[in-house]
Amino acid sequence: MIRNAMHGPFMTLVRRELWEHRSLVWGPLAMALAIIVLSLLSSAMHGGVSVMFADGDALPASMRDAAQQRAIFGVWIGALIVPQVLVGMVVVVFYLLDCLFTERRDRSILFWKSMPVSDAKTVLSKLFVALVAMPLWIWALTMVVGIAVFAVVAAKVSGTPAEALGTWHGGTWLALQASLLGKSLVAALWYLPVAGYLLVVSVLAKRSPFVWATLPFFVLSIAERTALGTSHVGEFVGRRLTGFFDEFAVRAGGEDAGRMLGSVYAKFGEFPLPASAELWLGVVAGAALVYAAIRLRRRSDDS
């Protein structure tokens, strides 16, 4: 049954995306391997992450209770996740800009369109890769990296005063990973308008889709600042790009390090965005943009 599903029309379209865009697979995988290799190296050289744990006395007193240890563990795992998520996002942005552009440039669109595949299915398969398949792939890699790096560190601190601190917080880790999976779903909704916009640029651009995607906002933003002295355009774009991270970022002003870590950890369990109109307005705009991309792809050929 799973085999049939994997070879059904929609999954065939998804696999076709991965055949063409190898960086979707290799980009995040390379980042994951790099983190594991770096943790091995730093462990071997008495440096890096493990030092913090190996030298238990260096920890402030406030970090020695169980809750704080759990928080440190959580933040530490989180720190492994962030670079993986960032690499994934960069890869996905370039994928979306490329996916409806290259097929016109290399004229392969004439082949794809000779197949009984609707433009809606084509565009949705690309959206699915960007907002569902890739987050799942990156999430799976964060699981592997978490376990691997923890094993490296645990081996390093075993028998030292930091052993207790380095103890595997299995429950914390699973809670974090579950939270990350949930947040990936929220992120897919939050970034839907961005993905829709990139698809529209990809289907329209005659050349350099990246320039076409970014230039209008630079120009608008500069024009706004020159003419009105305000920066609403920049704020709007910035909010849409980083807003998702803002939701669980550190609000650090005046807090001591321990409380700061605690508040970061606490954010992992929170999902404030789904309750916000901002998210759902974005979803509506995103759906409209995706629909536009489908309509535009219907009229696009190799010219």
Added chain:
Amino acid sequence: MNAEAQATPAGDATSAGDAIIEARGLRKSYGAVPALAGVDFTVRRGRIVGLMGPNGAGKTTALKAILGLTDFDGDLKVLGRDPRVERDRIMEEVCFIADVAVLPRWLKVRQALDYVQGVHPRFDRSKAEAVLARSEVRMAAKIGELSKGMTTQLHLALVMAIDAKLLVLDEPTLGLDLIYRRSFYDTILNDYFDHERTLLITTHQVEEVEHLLTDLLLIRHGKIVLDAAVEDLSGRFVQLVASRENAEAARRLGPLHEREVFGRVGMVFDGRRADELAAFGEVRTPSIPDLFVAVMQDGASAKGAAAAGAAS
């Protein structure tokens, strides 16, 4: 085309169900330039139709309209469906091979088979594999590594494994060497075409397909200037080769086109009987390339002459 319509009024009615493509008042402009200026034609099942014309005549636009690749005005049905909104349904039963290889260079041969198998309900993988086994195309190769001829073989293998009703070929042999060109059409005729299937071919290499075609659709400046079955050409067109002395008299019968060859004058007539002309010199049925040249070079008068021929 008027002559066609008048010659077979009953045929039109009885074979309406056989229409694979039906265009009525098909129009398309790029800016102010009309690419198709109101085109009517019907492609029937089991025919091999050559849609031919010089570059820029509108044949690519017509094909793109048929394949759902472009917007248009007017009425066009392919297998009874509107290509503007039902391209995906139409392509279940229509195959298309475009001029130079449009298969993506990054795709591996095996992946190409996997893909078509995954998305196409009428694809028979074992047929494609059998065709490929007879070629030099290796399953593990990337399409980018194949020669143009091999890429075309691959595309042909994919298409031949699809149980389609209509195959559209757009300059399919452009850039291929002679051996591949020959074998391309041989394969299509011998291993693919049966009288249930329909072929629509555009090319400006008229000589290459003249012996295949059952129907001609000649297009010029966005208009159909000739729509005729090849079997009807001999009853309608006459080519006369006359001496210069006789040419003046023959010219009064209104040739479509004339040209001088080795001191003699070759003329193509539309709607004149061979016995009317035999007195002036040698008469025969013009070849398709001759007809093509005659219609294309005197397009404006050909329209008039065709209408006059139909009326007479």
